[in-house]
Amino acid sequence: MESHEKDMNALVEKAQKNDPHAFSLLYEMVYEDLYKMAYYTLMNRDDAEDAVSETVLDAYQGIGKLRDKTAFRSWIFRILSAKCSRIIKEYINKRQHEVNVDESESTSERVMELKDNSEDISEKVVNHEMLETGFKSITEEERLIVTMIVYGGYNSSQVEKILGINRSTVRSKYTRALKKMREAIEGNGG
DSSP states (O other), rough: OOOOHHHHHHHHHHHHHHHHHHHHHHHHHHHHHHHHHHHHHHHHHHHHHHHHHHHHHHHHHHHHGOGGGGGGHHHHHHHHHHHHHHHHHHHHHHHHHHHOOOOOGGGGGHHHHHHHHHEEEEEEEHHHHHHHHHHHTOOHHHHHHHHEEEIIIHHHHHHHHHHHHOOOHHHHHHHHHHHHHHHHHTTTTO
């Protein structure tokens, strides 16, 4: 076991005993990776910061329930993945609402703007719906791996270190997840 992992495990143990300083040190160890994943998933700095903040708060409150102290990194990334998924759903709902704006409530300028941009907006909504369909077809762990590789730009060895999953397992889960996503999208008329 690497020294870094031993340090992290010891800090998790202390944090589980309500040591805020230990949790703070854990946070410092994972913040950069959490932020990168959130930013590349959401493509918005403010939303990424919000997702990371919510993740850290939930992790701080729930660390006592973490059964396997060696799974801290993957556990906190799963929390972040759920936060990012919620924000993406909010994006999709907001865009769908923009597309379905009631013309009677719109000014003529807004109607003209929507007409000018309707193809662009519709295409974005369709792309998000296809992506959501694909993501729904895979497990949470697969979603996390795909997000880290596709949006975060991580390679399989980096994902291995972050999630504590063997590199070849990361690659096979990534390949399987992409296949499942493709099949779900194609089966849904994509």
